[in-house]
Amino acid sequence: MSRRHDIDALRVIAFGLLILYHVGMVYVVDWGFHIKSPTLLSWVEWPMIAINRWRMSLLFLISGLALGLVLARRAPAALAARRSWRLLLPLAFGIVAIVPVQAYCEARMLDTIEPGYGAFLLRYLQFRPWPAGTFTGAEYGFTWNHLWYLPYLWAYTLLTLAARPLLRRLGGARARDWLTTRGHWLLWLLPPAWYLFALLVLDPRFPSTHALVDDWFNHARYFVAFAFGVLIAGSDVVWARLRAVRWPLLALALCAGGINAGLRVVGHLIDAGALSRAPFLAVMPEAGWQGVSIVALAIYWWTALLGLLAWGIHALNRPWPGLTYASEAVYPWYILHQSLIVLAAYWLIPLGLGPVWEPLGVLAITVAGCVLIHELLIRRVRWLRPLFGLAGGPDRRAPAAAPPAMAQKSTPSRA
Template sequence: MEKDFSSLTRQYDLDWIRVIATLAVFLYHCTMFVNPFPWHIKNNELDSDGILVFSLFVGAWIMPLFFVISGMSVSYALKSRTMSGYVKERFIKLGVPLAFGVLILTPHQIYIERITNGQYDGSFFSFLPHFFDGIYLDIGGSGNFAFFGLHLWYLLVLLVFSLLTLPLFQKVGIKQFKTHHFYILPIFLFLSNIIKTQGLGGWDLIFYLIVFMYGYYFLSSPLFKTALKATIKIHMFIAVVTTIVYIVWFMSGFPKPGTIESWIYFAVRTFSCWSLLLCVFYFADRYLSFSNKFLTYTSEASMPFYVLHQPVIVLIAYFLHDLSWPIYVKLLILAVVSFVIIMLSYHIIIRRFNSLRFLFGMKVQNKVKSDTTFSTFTSK
């Protein structure tokens, strides 16, 4: 999604992580159509087994991963930009697609949620004048204006984090990574459960702020990968054990808030998240530290893909939700059709016009390539 590795030595593994994570978010939101969690549009039949396991697994680490990557990206961006240049870049790369998404890509999602939940019975065009009626705060609420763009909340939060932490980042430089940081961060993340602000994407904003700052201060250190290689077996063991315990515990009965069990559960989930993140960084560094045409193409496409994916999924899901087809058939159709529509929209339209590139947070080019095939997907 956010893309800015302007250091002399480009971290291709981080580009790969971003591309793969964007695809994981896409698949995760496809499963929201059929899993038991509240969402904007739900299928007429829900799944509580295999699909739920996938949703729980991906939801445990996917958004923290984006914030860690974003913190690392800031460390590279500030090496080559002035403070004013950095702030301008943040507003263009994050603020513009956020505003575009709120005004253009959000109304039909709210409308579909309202008509499928029996909260509105008119046409989409009759609904549009009501889009600014009240603030949309949660699924099933009464307000319609989603100022955070629904799934685009990540862009808003990242923009706020980028601006709030800038004075601190300017004053206190990047720190050297030491092995004990592997075990200090989960403690801080666990203690973040004491402070309740706003939960988004499965975690609190304080949780995201901590991993964002950790990404800037420590994971961008050259010593991080060296320490990770030396300790990866420990992290893999913790990841497997805690993730299994977390998923089984959730499916067998979620603990009541405020109990000792709920704190233990949060601790297990926190260690699962952190250890899975470390495994992602390790395997990406080991197997994905290279570039090719596929990465060049998909890395640039990741932000438009992210901005477009949920609006398209919700629209296609609306036409599927009342059909009497098997769950997995619907899910497959939803994923394939949505993916094709998003990629065709990007390849044929968005990347060719500078006005659209600007709206989707892409770098404006003097001359946009005019090839009409997907040959750029094919690497040598």
């Protein structure tokens, strides 16, 4: 099987956006994060909203594609063992060695602990609950912060592998073949309909926790994206159809996203009292435009995901300079980046560098830290590689699309 360069490229792009997004979290107004600068930037909210609607779903979709491409070539038990090793070992290492600095910086900014990282780390590694509010996830005794993606991906992978024998007995292969050929139109319609149901029914009842066990709204959207990736990974018909409709998908995504963003502005203006006498509110009351906004969001979510796949297969499925290196670097950078962001902000905020140099400094320190730690240590020290999800020696690559695609915030906590 030839390597799917578009999937590698989308993975790299997605994690590049993730770094920018988490830097933006330090500066966006009214969005909670582990560390917040007093220099808040109101304009940051809008590009972050535009990508926030689909960014994590894209990561799970790419992960599903990666799994789907190797399912036929590896025994389920061996695949489950390999994925468990490559997901749970970095998760455990990240919890004890990478994430604690975020908890320390957050607690120091909140003034809930005394200075001294060494003393904090000794207490943290006891995994005993802290007083609630000490840092995000303190009541659990530890936090996984941005590494929440790893246990979710592990759970979805094992659920998929465990369900395959049952699905085969129930005619799953025939259903898959029909869905990816004559019934592929259902793949365009059912996921956004499901997401609309999740927005209306699950989102109000199950706010995002990233704690795995009670995060039902997030599971409703992320597992659907993951399962879709597994389903279509090897379907030439679906990929050809996606490529053929890339322009309509782009137009639909822009239109639906624009409607959702525009109605969000309307909501802000109503909350501020600026539209309390607007004539159109008599024609479309608040419940009406909120309903339109939710429908537009569901359409934007799915058409953006499909559009990214469509344009990826059209424009990115060829070797790119540096793609091999970047594709390997994604996992270590994912594990490192948020701790570096929080630490850089912790260092720079007291300097009062202002709304330009401070965020640029945070971004520069984050990127430089990822480059140096990955290049000088992780790639070259054999025993470090599996701790950051890498296999084998420095220049070995996994088979086509096999590495688990990685990534917002937090723990078995309410992050």
